[in-house]
Amino acid sequence: MPDYSASMASPDYSNQGYKEIIAVLEGAVLTITINRAKYRNTFTGSIHRELVHVFDLCDKDDRVRAVILTAEPTAPAYCSGADLSGGWGTLFSDIEKLEGDHSHRDSGGVLSLTIYRCRKITIAAVNGHAAGVGMTGLQLPFDFRFVWSGAKLTFPFVRRGIVPEATSSYLLPRLLGTSRANALLLTGASFTPDSPHIKDLYYQTLPTRQAVYPAAKAFAEELAANTSQISVAYTKGLIQHPGDSAEENHLLDSMAMKLTGSSADGAEGIVSFKDRRLPKFTGKLSQETTPWYPWWRRLDVLHRRAKL
Amino acid sequence: MPDYSASMASPDYSNQGYKEIIAVLEGAVLTITINRAKYRNTFTGSIHRELVHVFDLCDKDDRVRAVILTAEPTAPAYCSGADLSGGWGTLFSDIEKLEGDHSHRDSGGVLSLTIYRCRKITIAAVNGHAAGVGMTGLQLPFDFRFVWSGAKLTFPFVRRGIVPEATSSYLLPRLLGTSRANALLLTGASFTPDSPHIKDLYYQTLPTRQAVYPAAKAFAEELAANTSQISVAYTKGLIQHPGDSAEENHLLDSMAMKLTGSSADGAEGIVSFKDRRLPKFTGKLSQETTPWYPWWRRLDVLHRRAKL
Amino acid sequence: MPDYSASMASPDYSNQGYKEIIAVLEGAVLTITINRAKYRNTFTGSIHRELVHVFDLCDKDDRVRAVILTAEPTAPAYCSGADLSGGWGTLFSDIEKLEGDHSHRDSGGVLSLTIYRCRKITIAAVNGHAAGVGMTGLQLPFDFRFVWSGAKLTFPFVRRGIVPEATSSYLLPRLLGTSRANALLLTGASFTPDSPHIKDLYYQTLPTRQAVYPAAKAFAEELAANTSQISVAYTKGLIQHPGDSAEENHLLDSMAMKLTGSSADGAEGIVSFKDRRLPKFTGKLSQETTPWYPWWRRLDVLHRRAKL
Incomplete structure (x- = not known):
């Protein structure tokens, strides 16, 4: 749980030892690029940890006013979902074997909450296909989404024997209403951004993959300068x-x-x-040191280990 | 209140003694057809009881993966609302005369809750005009709605001296947002599916009445096979x-x-x-026997009779 | 807090001493016109008090079935926001100097709640540009909004160093969903009614400023007559x-x-x-004297003065 007492730390984003992402601060805009193109930008435990780390870091960095998550436009996908090479079990931790089902914390959800709580302007620049956690944790908790018009967008969960994760069953109905959330989550079908079921999820649709990030960057820079x-x-x-x-x-x-x-x-x-x-x-x-902010009840979602 | 401990019952849908509906199981898809064409498919106490019965039945039938509610495409309407031949009073029960206003349970709402709680994929194939409970209880609690482009769709309540029922004031704002829910519920006007106020309620719009059910059926079969x-x-x-x-x-x-x-x-x-x-x-x-599901607080809405 | 026990008062709207608004009752439709064209219809303490007064009055007047708020179509704007000639401080009251930040009640919010609680059909006829409280308090709590297609519509708060007020952070996400609420509130950008981010906020868009009020009036009269x-x-x-x-x-x-x-x-x-x-x-x-209505918990939001 973030403590919301922002520090004045000015970290060097190029020096955090990230392997799966590249983080670059230019002016007040931090760009995070997913760096797993040869694995179709699939989501692993290590990319999860690096993304959680960088979003926590920039939340507390006063220099950052806007954050963009994107991928290389030449990658096969923005993010094609979880890396399933080891089955769903790779998403489960050793703790769960010891302490039972109630100890599981979905890693997509941990990331979603981190991005959702980030107090800066957050933008997903979806310059390729997206599926699974690439639709949920890597898009829904953001303030804005920019997308390539040719992207295939899929919430495949009911076709994989599992459920929509990463707090998507909370975020998506609030973003679009339950009529369209049903259409997306209960079919598991692929949609393109011109579909009436999904188009309002996106702030702007761009004709080429290459155009997505520059549009998001210009938007971020304008907001960073004037808000x-x-x-x-x-x-x-x-x-x-x-x-x-x-x-x-x-x-x-x-x-x-x-x-x-x-x-x-x-x-x-x-x-x-x-x-x-x-x-x-x-x-x-x-x-900002008013004791009034944040005013809401904050739920601690961490599992506390019973056995040491 | 359903007990959510699904039984393995395999009922014979052709043998339930239904008069107002026809229920047919083909593969994993149950089709329920409203069978009151000569009364404009109006909603009565008996159709209410039969629909509640069949949705409870298929909820617990493991063979059923998707349920479609539709009407004969040659009927004057999908459902033109409550049968008002006896006034609103026909909607009230004998119990209420004895026990007072607080004992009334809106029959459209009882049906809505039954459909809403059904754990299978539910689809309304709206192949004709719809009004009143034909818009509320017979459409809003479903996961998906398919519609004929020529259908006249009306929530007439404020023009009839009553209120939107069948939990529509809960479901519709969640489905579409309150801007469009106001437009539909507070005007009582008729809309066609191309209206911006109502179009997002529908997963798909078909050009003819005859095309609605086949489209819904193909959709249901694909989902039943692959989810x-x-x-x-x-x-x-x-x-x-x-x-x-x-x-x-x-x-x-x-x-x-x-x-x-x-x-x-x-x-x-x-x-x-x-x-x-x-x-x-x-x-x-x-x-599925995990004690965790269902995880939510369930409210018992039945009236308990004070006098016997 | 309104007491919801409607009186049968039949006030003379032409005789209330209003300076900043004009209120005219024709049949069952009350039209309120903002009368500060030479100040771009900016929002002041006095227009706030007059609008709260007239919405409280018509809520309790049985003759009134629909209420329209509009401006002269020749005015530079429907409402161009708060009058900032004295800084944000003019929005703060003397009480706050004495009793601290917790005693502040946003005047746009007081008006929003008054309009939101009005039990009659409420319509904003937005026949010019709108910004700030002209978008929030003067539009969002209404049941329906009619708009001129050329209107520039702006929620500028994040570009003015303040926050969206007048209960807009509650009302707008409910009206349109959070995807579009984010687009409007977090950019502070100007939109026209054809923008996909804002168009569903409006019941009808009219091609000229002059056409907005007559369309809203005809709509109001029809509803007043038949609901x-x-x-x-x-x-x-x-x-x-x-x-x-x-x-x-x-x-x-x-x-x-x-x-x-x-x-x-x-x-x-x-x-x-x-x-x-x-x-x-x-x-x-x-x-209507049933003790059941209103059924909801009502929160008293008035500040109670500690010091006299």
């Missing part, structure tokens, strides 16, 4: 944790308005508007 | 009961992944994938 | 407060069906249907 880091974090919090009623939401957004409206970024928002110029927001998440 | 019965049941459970947060969902789908990934169907999913062949899933719901 | 005031109020209640599960919703809509089905409007719904004529509903909200 407040603190506004983005609070807005994501409000969308994810709006309260149980309009009344409860009113209490929450009132507090968030008061705090942000009284802040340096709030003042710059007014001045730049009056001066008819672009804003320069200087607020940093690490400086 | 795991247990995966489908668990996936429906996850979509309907995802937990109150992404974290809670992670705990639920982790358990479901562990159970299904360790099962025979999970193994067949891997082997068939590696062998590049279609899977043959043999898992039966009646063999 | 039951009590059915509308109960239906809005069911959509806004459906219960936490399909089962709970079944208990709620069963009670609402029993009460409305036994009412004069329910009887007229049947008779007019059988007579193949338009209904004449005479039921009034002020006559």
Whole structure:
């Protein structure tokens, strides 16, 4: 569980020892590229650990305002799902043999939660086919998805004897409504981005694989330059944790308005508007020390080992 | 309240004494045809009882993997709403006269809950006009809806002095979002399937009434052949009961992944994938005996008679 | 917090001393026109108070069946957001200086809740550009939105150093799903009504600014003439407060069906249907005295002053 007390760490992303991903910070935009093209960018325990690590890292790095996950556009797929060379059992840990089914934590879900909780703008640049965890954990927890028009997009779970994972049964119905979530999750069929069942999942569809990342990058750079880091974090919090009623939401957004409206970024928002110029927001998440944020109940999902 | 301990019963659907419906099992697909064409397929107490009976029956019948509800394509309507020849009062039971308003249970809602809880793939093949309970109880609780492009589709409740029933005020906003749910429920207007307010309710739209059922049947047969019965049941459970947060969902789908990934169907999913062949899933719901499923709080909605 | 015991008051809307709005009752349709064209219809404390007042008034006025909010079509905007001439601080009250951040209540949110709770049909006729609270409080809590195809529509909050307010982080994800809510709230970009990210927010799009209000008025008049005031109020209640599960919703809509089905409007719904004529509903909200309605938990969001 993240502690949401952002540090001012400025890590060197090129020096983290990543093998399965490449992470490059340019200005305020961090680009993470999946680096397993020769294995069709399948999802393994090590790519899981590296992605969780880098999303935790950039969440706390004040320099980062937007994060893009993408793949080489020449790779056979953005991510073609879990590496099944050892069966589903490779997804299970040694702990489970010792402690039973209740100790299993789906690795796609651990990643989903890490990305979902990241307080920066997150973008999936889907420049190839995607299936399984490549549709769930590597797309649904992001704020925005850009896609290649020719991508084959598949949630194959019911055709593999398992279930939709990586918190997809929570995220997808909220993203698109249950009519389309049923269409995607219960058929296990392949769709292209022009399908009415899936098209609203994507912010933008690009005609070539090569065009996806540049479009996402330009979008990320514009948002990074002109939005407040603190506004983005609070807005994501409000969308994810709006309260149980309009009344409860009113209490929450009132507090968030008061705090942000009284802040340096709030003042710059007014001045730049009056001066008819672009804003320069200087607020940093690490400086946000109000005990009010985060306001929601946080569930600890870690398994605690009974046997040592 | 269903007990979800599936029996291995193999009932003879042709021998249930149904008068208002016809139920035919072909392979793994059960087709239920509304058989009241001369009454515009209106909804009565007896069709209500027969539909509740057949959906309860097929839920527990391991042979059934998909269920289709349809009407004769030559009938004046798929279902033109409740039979109002006796006023709304015909929808009320004798119990209510004795025990008061709180004892009323809307019959459309009893049916909706029965269909919604059915663990098999459910499909409404809407091959004619639909109104009232023909839009709510006979469409919204299904996983998929197929429709004739010329169908007139109406939720007329506010124009009849009553309210949307059959749990439609719960199901429709979840299916399509409240913007379109308002458009449909608060106007009481008629829409055709090409309307932006309703089109995403339908998985597929067919040009003729005659084409609707065959399309639904082919879809059902393909899913019945290539999906795991247990995966489908668990996936429906996850979509309907995802937990109150992404974290809670992670705990639920982790358990479901562990159970299904360790099962025979999970193994067949891997082997068939590696062998590049279609899977043959043999898992039966009646063999699923984990005490974990169903994991959600189940509300008993039956009225308990005070007076005997 | 409204007490939902409707009075039979028949106020004179032309005599309420409004300065920033014009309110005119014609038949059963109340039209409220924003009257600050020379200030680009910006939102101030006084327009806030007048709008809260008029929506509270018409909620309790049995004569009113539908309410339209619009602007002069020649105004520069439907509403271009909050009046920022004094900074965000003008949105804060003297109480907050005395009692701290927790005492702040966002004025857009107070208005949103008032409109959201109004039991009549509510329509926003957006005949010009809209930004900020002009997108949130002045559009999202309404049942229906009509819009000019040329309108520029902007939720600029993350570009102003603040957060989406007026309960928009609750209402918008429910209206459209979180995929599109993210697109609108986290970019702060301008959209036109033909954008796939926003188009489903609108019931109808009109080619000219001048055409928006007449279309909304004709729609309102038709609904006012042919729907039951009590059915509308109960239906809005069911959509806004459906219960936490399909089962709970079944208990709620069963009670609402029993009460409305036994009412004069329910009887007229049947008779007019059988007579193949338009209904004449005479039921009034002020006559609804069942202790069951409203059935939901109501949260008191007012700040209680500690210091006098």
